[in-house]
Amino acid sequence: MSLLPVLTALVVEGSIRQFSLHSDSLPGYALILLQLAVEFSPLFLTQWYSQKYSGVQKALVWMGGFIVYPAINLLWISELSGNKTLFSMQGEIIAVCLSLLYAVHQFYQQQQQKPGIWRKLLNLDAVVILLLFCWAFTMTGMFVYTDDPLRNQPFPAIIDFGKMWDNLGLTFYFLAQFLVLASMIFSYYWLNRYLFIRNILAKHGMVAYLMSSCVFVFISYPLLVFIAMQLPWNLPEFSVTPSQNYNPFAPDNFRFATAVWLVSTPIILVFERQQTSLQLAELEQSQLSAEIKMLQQQVNPHFLFNTLNGLYALCLKNAANAGDMLLKLADLLRYTVYQGQKKRVLLQDEIDYLQNYLSLQMMRVDNKCELNISIPSIPQDATIAPLLLVMLVENAFKHGVEPSDEKSWVTIHLEIIDGQIQFECTNSLAPKHATHEQEGGVGLANLKRRLTLQYPQSYQLSSEPTGAAEQSETNEPTEKYWRATLCLPLN
Incomplete structure (x- = not known):
């Protein structure tokens, strides 16, 4: 284009x-x-x-x-x-x-x-006004350059600004009358756009618009031509009207009025369509932003309730680390309130948040869980949508560690390969814990929706149990575990 x-x-x-x-x-x-x-x-x-x-x-x-x-x-x-x-x-x-x-x-x-x-x-109104003013000013310049322009036609298409300055009175004399004609043309445009198209066409359809437009043009054009005939530059032998005579009902006057109406209609419709599309796009973007914020807010109570339950249990035991746990909780909530509302945050900040979250969880589960973390050095300018990685880790603790009465484990691995963030979280499963539960719930559904909105068609997410294939091949019981992987483009 x-x-x-x-x-x-x-x-x-x-x-x-x-x-x-x-x-x-x-x-x-x-x-x-x-x-x-x-x-x-x-x-x-x-x-x-x-x-x-x-x-x-x-x-x-x-x-x-x-x-x-x-x-x-x-x-x-x-x-x-x-x-x-x-x-x-x-x-x-x-x-x-x-x-x-x-x-x-x-x-x-x-x-x-x-x-x-x-x-x-x-906007379209300003553009039309500017174009009509430029037309009036251009015609004024050519009229001022030519002596007795109405009788000496065709006159040359020349504008002499010096002559216009030297003859300011004559310049304003012609300019004022051309602006009167321009205002008549603008009145057709304005009424067509705001009365006939936005009200009659939009509400009553094409047939009503065509008939009402026909009525308006037939009634209005002789009145406007009559006003144009009263301008002082008109000569006794002819007038500055499309018909060049003093008959307001002349066919040339009707044809000119109809032409103005017909030319303005498609231009208005194109701009109205463009404005409508723009407003719909803005409304859709506003709705998506509101939905993203709502989904981000859903993270807070889900995480908060789990942590408060653990904190309550520590307080009942008079545990010494209850105060440290409370401070870490405050830091995490501060991050979710101030950073969680942003479109993008530094990946390093998100990793720090995740590590604080893991410290808090390990304080809750005590020695019940073995945690393994593998995270490389992070580029300083790398960014990510907030509170995405923690959702997978939270699922691991909620469905893998908390329900188990035995020793459990969680392994977290993050890599940056070819401009992609590859995050993997695996966790053990309780022997009697239903594997399908980990892929349900508010957390994972929330994550999928946020990824769809913030990384459309550019993310890969999987969350599924593993270990069943090995058991069927060897006929020996093998440990089942859950693997969740997320791949995102690095901003």
């Missing part, structure tokens, strides 16, 4: 040249387009490369292709080739204007994606 401005300029320039030759030859037209494609190739490359840069670099690349190359082509290459090139100033101007228009459009779309002053200013 970034090459579309140059491609459009090429086709327009080729069509203009074909028209000027008064030729109906399709092969000749194809040869014109082919030669223009070769001569426009530096512009295509410039337009494509400029999208890879921003700021000053983008401006320099763009100027190199759209300013330097055309200057060399027009001043040097065309002379060497005996003016056989098709690249002209006309094609250059079209390409530059379309490229700049595309850049403005990109800027507009970027600003529409984020709130702020630009989003309020860069």
Whole structure:
């Protein structure tokens, strides 16, 4: 899509040249387009490369292709080739204007994606007002440059700012009247958008919109033309109206009003569709953010209840480590409150949180569990969504360690391979503990939903029992254990 401005300029320039030759030859037209494609190739490359840069670099690349190359082509290459090139100033101007228009459009779309002053200013109403003012100012400049412009038509399309400054009274005289005409056109646009499209079309359908539009245009156009005929620049022999006479019901006036209405309708519908899509996307993003925060909040009570139960048991025993356990619990809750609400946290902070959590759990289970941890050095700028890893570890203690009356174990291993975080947590299972219980519950369902929202189609999660295959092959009882693995892209 970034090459579309140059491609459009090429086709327009080729069509203009074909028209000027008064030729109906399709092969000749194809040869014109082919030669223009070769001569426009530096512009295509410039337009494509400029999208890879921003700021000053983008401006320099763009100027190199759209300013330097055309200057060399027009001043040097065309002379060497005996003016056989098709690249002209006309094609250059079209390409530059379309490229700049595309850049403005990109800027507009970027600003529409984020709130702020630009989003309020860069709306369709403001664009229409700006375009109408530019039209009024341009026509004023040409009227001021030409003596008695209404009688000396067609007049040259020249604007002399010095002459406009020297004749401020005449400039404001013409500008005010052109602004009156522009306000009439804007009134058609405004009523079409806010009354007929947003209310009649949206609520009552196409048939009601077409009929009501027809009624409005038939009634309004003679009234607006009558107002235009009262402007002081009108001459006795003709008026500045589409019909150029003093008949407000002339067919030309109706055709112009209808054309304004018909041109404004698709433009409005396109922008309304874009705004609706943007609002729906923002609403969906807001709902997803709210759901993620809700899921993160579900971590806190689930972990809190388990830990408070252990703390209560220690207090009943008058254990000396109850105070240390309470302090660690406070640190963990502080992390979940302040860091758990963020989209991303440092991976090292998440590992520190996990290690504090494990220390707290080991204080609870005393000597009942053997813990093995293997975690390498973590890059300082590596980030991850908060409170993901702890969910798998929490499941290991909840379903593997706590229900067991015998010696249990938990092994945690983390690796960073090819830009991926690979986390594995395995734990022993109680002999009579149902293996399917560990894959249920709020914790794992919460984790899967958060991964779907925060790492869509870029994560791998498995949680399943192992050991059953070995038992069936050897016919000897083997220890069953649970393995949970999680693979995430490293930010």
